[in-house]
Each structure stands twice: as structure tokens, then as C-alpha cells.
């Protein structure tokens with residue numbers, strides 16, 4: 001696992017946008033696993049800026065989102081499909097048909113989950129999966145005690161996550177209790193995992209994910225099992241890392257031939 005500490009959210013966004021630009025420039029048909037929540041917003045803003053500047057195109061890329069709420073009406077502003085269209089896919093040249101979102105409105109949600117897995121496989125798997133991290137260490141909507149082998153399925157949110165996400169709704173009572181999320185086993189099959197952590201509220205889950213035991217009590221700790229995982233955090237999210245000096249020194253001494 002590589003841990004990269006940048007000064008602030010803007011520097012984190014630039015660093016992650018560089019990784020995505022390198023991938024899409026070398027492989028225009030890349031399959032991107034993208035996330036919602038506030039952590040990746042700066043990355044999307046930067047990618048949109050580069051697209052508008054004419055240096056970055058997504059016309060052949062495919063996107064799979066991590067998760068979606070169950071029970072929101074189509075077009076609800078807090079639905080991840082709507083959020084993603086407004087923040088990214090609707091602002092660049094991605095073909096709408098190449099943007100895949102777990103179907104939280106399907107009549108048969110289990111069948112839709114199996115179909116989502118099949119679509120990821122048919123696309124050749126995910127090249128790069130962008131991840132945020134919840135206060136309880138969740139990735140996607142894989143709450144603590146999620147099976148480390150889990151696939152796309154229905155999950156029930158904890159009260160902590162519903163409270164954290166209430167800012168996107170009129171009130172916490174409006175936050176759905178059920179969601180569809182890619183599983184931890186699904187996420188682990190992506191070829192590169194890139195996890196973003198911003199702000200002091202993420203210092204504890206980041207420390208648990210990076211330096212704690214691999215445990216379903218902190219789903220993000222599974223990044224330790226992945227051969228190519230990059231954790232990119234700002235200073236505020238880095239404060240509880242025991243080996244913080246080592247991560248800084250490793251990054252500073254990184255040979256030019258070694259890519260992220």
C-alpha cells in the first residue's frame with residue numbers, strides 16, 4: 001500500500017486527477033470505478049476543468065458507480081445517479097450509456113445486483129476504483145461486519161452513516177435505510193484502488209484502515225490485501241498515523257521510474 005500525504009484537499013484532488021488522467025490518456029477505453037460523497041468532489045471538479053481545457057477526453061471510457069440508495073424516486077437530488085450526473089458525467093463527454101449505477105429501484109433488486117456484477121465482468125473489470133471512507137471505515141456502503149468476500153447486494157445502513165449522510169437530505173428521517181453497494185470482493189477485483197481521506201473526521205478511520213488489523217469491523221482495511229492500493233489523504237486526515245514520517249520519507253524518495 002502506498003500512503004501519500006498532501007497539504008490539503010486541493011492538492012489531493014490534483015494528485016488523484018493526475019492518476020486518472022494518466023490512465024485515461026494511455027487507455028482511452030478505461031473502466032473507471034467512481035464514488036460519490038464529498039471526498040471525490042475536488043477530483044471531479046479538476047477533471048471537468050481539464051476536459052474543458054481540451055486536454056482530457058472520456059468519450060471511450062466506461063464508469064461503474066459503487067453504490068446507490070434504495071427507495072428514492074428517479075431524479076431525487078440525493079440519489080447517487082443524479083449527484084454523479086451533476087458533478088461529473090453530465091459535465092464531460094462520457095457516453096450516458098457507459099455510466100452504470102447499481103439499480104436501487106429494480107423490481108427484483110437481487111437480480112439487478114447479479115446483473116451489475118455481470119456488466120462489470122463484461123466490461124473487462126475495473127481498471128481504477130476511486131473510494132472514499134466512512135467514519136466507521138466503510139467503503140462503498142459496506143458497513144462494518146460486511147463479508148470481505150461480498151458481492152453487489154443490498155445492505156442496511158448504520159445510524160451513524162445515515163446521520164453522516166443526512167446533510168444531502170432535508171432530514172435524517174429522509175435518508176433511506178437500505179442501499180445497493182458493490183461488495184468488498186467486487187471492489188478488491190479492481191486493478192488499482194485509490195482511496196481518498198480528507199479532514200480530521202477521517203483521521204481515525206484512515207489509521208484503522210492503513211495500520212489496523214484487516215477486519216470486517218473496518219471494511220477499508222481490506223486495502224491491505226490488494227497488490228495495488230494508494231491512499232491519498234490531506235494533513236488533517238493523516239494525524240493518527242503511527243508511521244507518518246515513513247510515508248512522507250518514502251514519497252519524497254520515490255524513484256522517478258516508479259509510478260503511482
Ligand code: GLP
Nearest residue numbers: 035037038039132133134140141
Ligand atoms: C457514503 C458513500 C461512500 C463514501 C462515504 C464517505 O456513505 N456511500 O462511498 O465514501 O459516504 O463520504 P464523504 O466522502 O462525503 O465523507
